[in-house]
Amino acid sequence: MNEERSIFSFLVEGARRVFGLYPPLPLRIHLELTNICNFSCPMCQRKDFALPEREMSLEVFHRALAWFSSLSSLREVQLFGWGEPLSHPHLMEIISAIKRRGLYLGVTTNGSLLKGRMADGLLASGIDEIVVSMEGIGEGEFGHPSGRVVAGNVSAFLKARGRSGAPRVTVRATLHRGGEDRLLELVRFAKEHGVDTVNITRLDVRFKPDLRRPSPAEERTILKRVQMELAGSGTELACTYIGRGKGLRRMLFRAFKSLLHRGGRDCPKIFDYLYITVDGEVSPCCALPRYIVGDIESATAEGIWRGRNLAEFRRRQREICGPCDVTSVKQRTPPHSPLA
Ligand code: SF4
Numbered sequence: 001m002n003e004e005r006s007i008f009s010f011l012v013e014g015a016r017r018v019f020g021l022y023p024p025l026p027l028r029i030h031l032e033l034t035n036i037c038n039f040s041c042p043m044c045q046r047k048d049f050a051l052p053e054r055e056m057s058l059e060v061f062h063r064a065l066a067w068f069s070s071l072s073s074l075r076e077v078q079l080f081g082w083g084e085p086l087s088h089p090h091l092m093e094i095i096s097a098i099k100r101r102g103l104y105l106g107v108t109t110n111g112s113l114l115k116g117r118m119a120d121g122l123l124a125s126g127i128d129e130i131v132v133s134m135e136g137i138g139e140g141e142f143g144h145p146s147g148r149v150v151a152g153n154v155s156a157f158l159k160a161r162g163r164s165g166a167p168r169v170t171v172r173a174t175l176h177r178g179g180e181d182r183l184l185e186l187v188r189f190a191k192e193h194g195v196d197t198v199n200i201t202r203l204d205v206r207f208k209p210d211l212r213r214p215s216p217a218e219e220r221t222i223l224k225r226v227q228m229e230l231a232g233s234g235t236e237l238a239c240t241y242i243g244r245g246k247g248l249r250r251m252l253f254r255a256f257k258s259l260l261h262r263g264g265r266d267c268p269k270i271f272d273y274l275y276i277t278v279d280g281e282v283s284p285c286c287a288l289p290r291y292i293v294g295d296i297e298s299a300t301a302e303g304i305w306r307g308r309n310l311a312e313f314r315r316r317q318r319e320i321c322g323p324c325d326v327t328s329v330k331q332r333t334p335p336h337s338p339l340a
Helices: 003-018 058-069 091-100 116-125 147-164 180-193 216-230 247-260 301-305 308-321
Strands: 028-031 076-079 104-109 129-133 168-174 197-201 236-238 273-276 281-283
Touching: 003 247, 028 058, 058 091, 076 091, 091 104, 091 116, 104 168, 116 147, 129 147, 147 168, 147 180, 168 180, 180 197, 180 216, 197 216, 216 236, 273 301, 301 308
Parallel strands: 028 076, 028 273, 076 104, 104 129, 129 168, 168 197, 197 236
Antiparallel strands: 273 281
8 A cells, every 4th residue: 555545544544543433344354263372372361261272164264255255344364363373274275265355464473383385385375464473582481482493484484585575574572571671682683684563562461460561661661662773674663552654654643642542442453353263253352252242154244343242342342351451552450450
């Protein structure tokens, strides 16, 4: 999308957000191909949800694909869920089927399988974005058991991608108290290896009483240091709390971020998005995999988006989500409350 169109759609979307006017249909879908994972990372809520472990069948996937056809608004699909999507046996077939619909497509992975034939296949698949969840480039208490291995895979993938710049590569990390040096080391790695975007989010405090988050002041300092580290490089920082995008778009976001987040009243994530589980059930958020507002077999996309269940969720969202402030501009839950 060119800069002018991007600013125009940002302004239209911004106006809708400010006035709490949901788009007529969702623009983005997260599709959970599996909830089985080969890692067990300390900050991940997968085990807390205690979901029955399975992969999405091809039958459910094709039903989802047909469902997408009724969504004229749909712009983006992310293969994202509580498992490792690169382990799905039909991944390449699924990618081709979605790409044939002309949608922007990304996959979020722990990076452990991003190598060899899988990496070659992804490079040739036409997928638009690979998001690698990383907490550092070494081994340690916050992150994946094999930070070093994942860093090696990302570095080799970027080298193989070469000058084409496709697919985009994003590294996603979480803010941990005491993890600043580790995060800055990861940011330097991203910059030096030509990662396109570093995406930083807060810990979801609902299930992790043993993990600590930086205070709001510490959070601001860390993010400033990350910004300084990335200044002038080709790697962009994406972070809901301080802005995303580049140039004018980023400046506009900064100026109006509180308004865009409706003063923290509504979670910005649910504004244009739905989550489809391995079983074809639909939730308003990946972080609420048991809060189901319908399913793709018995309801149309429009029926769910404008239906009673989702309206009820939007009305009671703060009460249902409790202390989750992962996407809020400001921390809502103190970092040292009993919940954090
Ligand atoms: S507040 Fe958290 S759990 Fe609730 S919709 Fe937003 S991100 Fe999801």
